[in-house]
Structures are given as C-alpha cells and as structure tokens.
Amino acid sequence: MVKLTKRIGALVLRLVAFGAALAALIVMVTSRERASFFAVSLEAKYTDMAAFKYFVIANAVVSVYSFLVMFLPKESLLWKFVVVLDLVMTMLLTSSLSAALAVAQVGKKGNANAGWLPICGQVPKFCDQVTGALIAGFVALVLYVLLLLYSLHSVVDPFLLQKS
C-alpha cells in the first residue's frame, strides 16, 4: 500500500514537472511584441537572444524525456539509467535557466559599464512573458531535483536498510 502511494506520488511529481517544463517552453515561444519609437519599429522575439533559444530547446528536451519516462513500467531495468538521465536533465534545466536569467537581467537593468541599455522599458509585455517562462522553468527545476532524489532512493536504497 505504501509502495503504491509512493509510486503514484512519483508519477504525479513527474507529470507536474512535465507540465512545468512544457509551460515554460510555450510561454517563451509565444512571447513576441512589436513596439515602435521614433518611427523605428522593433519586434522583440525569443529568437533574438541565444540564451532564450537554448532555454526553449532545453525545456523541450526535458518535456519529451519526462513524457517518455512517465510510461516506463515499474520492473524495467531502465530505471538505473533513469537516475543518470535525471541528473543530466537537471543539469540541462539549471544551465538553461541560469543563462536565460543572466541575459534577462541585462535586458531589465542594462549594463552601464558596457553601454547596454535596458530594453524592458520599450517592450514590457515581452519582458513579463519572459519572466513568467523563467518562473515556470524554476518550478520545473525544483521538481526535477526532488525527482532525482526520489529515483536515487528507489533504485539504490541509500539508507542501506538491507545491509547488516
């Protein structure tokens, strides 16, 4: 009974992580705003920054992976592989989130020493959507760290309960 609730809990956790990564992906892809100032029209898309493109790709990979792992049967031998892949996915998530956050911070506050002006004043809706995508990515990251600890626990029995 306890095993069943634990298994369902892990499945729910992975479903929510899949949802969060997918939400981050969709919100970032649909963020687009057109602004015009001084008769110059500029359009802000997520493809403008390389870090946002990497964020979209990483979250796509993580979503597909989560979706596939949700259907893995319980007694399959691939669960040992899942531990290492969970670690790699967590690394992907944290690196993409960190890169996107670094670039978005420059976009919001600018970098006075390099002469880079902030762009959030001109495209506020774009900035808000990017912020939402980053928050969803952060939620996916936290859930993935929990999932990593859970798969470690279910595969290797780290509390050494079976050892004398």
Place this chain on the structure above:
Amino acid sequence: MQMAVSKLLLAATSRKSCKVLLGLRVLAFSATLSAAIVMGLNKETKTFVVGNVGNTPVKATFTAKFQHTPAFVFFVVANAMVSFHNMLMIAMQLSGGKREFAGFHLLSVAILDMLNVTLISAAANAAAFISEVGKNGNKHARWDKICDRFVTYCDHGAGALITAFAGVVLMLIISAISISRLAQPYKCTSTVATPSVVP
C-alpha cells in the same frame, strides 16, 4: 615524512576505481580553482579617444572588470564553492578510514556531488551566454560588442570558461561514480586505519 605520505596514498587508493576517483577529484579541483582565479583577476584598463575639442583629442579611461557583470560574479563564487567541495572530498578520502560506512556518509557524498554538478553547470552556462553577447553583440537589443576593444579581458574570460566547462564534465563523471558507489558500496581506504610508526 615521505613514508607517511606514501602510506596515506596507498591506503586511499586500494582499488583501481578509487585511484580514478581521486585523480578525477584532483583534476576537478584544479580546473574549478583556476577558473575562479583567472576570472577573479580579470581586469583591463584602456584609454580611448572619445572626441575632439578643437584640435586636441579628448581621452577617457575605461575599465573592464568582472564585477561589472553579475553573471561573472556568480561564476567566480560558484567555482570557488565547487573547488572547496572537491578539496573537502579529497581530504575525506585520504583521511577517514573507519567512518566510511557510518550513517549517511556515502549518501551525503553522492547528494553533494549532484548538487555541485548542477551548481557548476549553471555558473558556466550563465557566463558563457553573457560572454557570447559581449563577443557578438546583439543587433535587436542594440547592444554593442565589447570584445573588439577589450581583447585581453575577453581572452582571459574565454580561458576561464574553458576550464570551467572541463570542470563540468569532470564533476559529472565524479557524480556518476559516487552514485554507482552508492549502489555497490566498497571502501576506498584499507582496514588499517592508523599508519604504524616505522622508522
């Protein structure tokens, strides 16, 4: 003195995979430490001519420091933390013989290794993307590139980034070895914990 050091090393590397683990940890420690140091000392000052007043050029001095960019500050701090973690793990592997299976020792080593892998990959990637913007500029946001003016700053930063990425790969391998040690525990020190006093 040399006898004691060689005995210590022999005790800590009683199996082949323990030798590999120790070697990888030493490499990762040196890689992350050098990345932190090179980026931490990254500074360049240059004078430019910014305009002309009449016939005399007006010069202004600009400095490029790593503290100007929060991503680089995070890079230095994270690399310092990961190298400290590796140093701690090396010290634990070389010293604690009897305590290896006590309680959650192996588990905490594995979890700490996993956390440090994520930390260093986040830091290296943030610095990489920020320096990509600095190297190529960004037409859409009207951000000029700075690498054509501060060449040494960019070169040092690139060197620090390369060593940090080497540290990421090394930490990933170390973490995989720690997790596999969790599945099949084995001691990395011999059962003789204290070196005997032999002249």
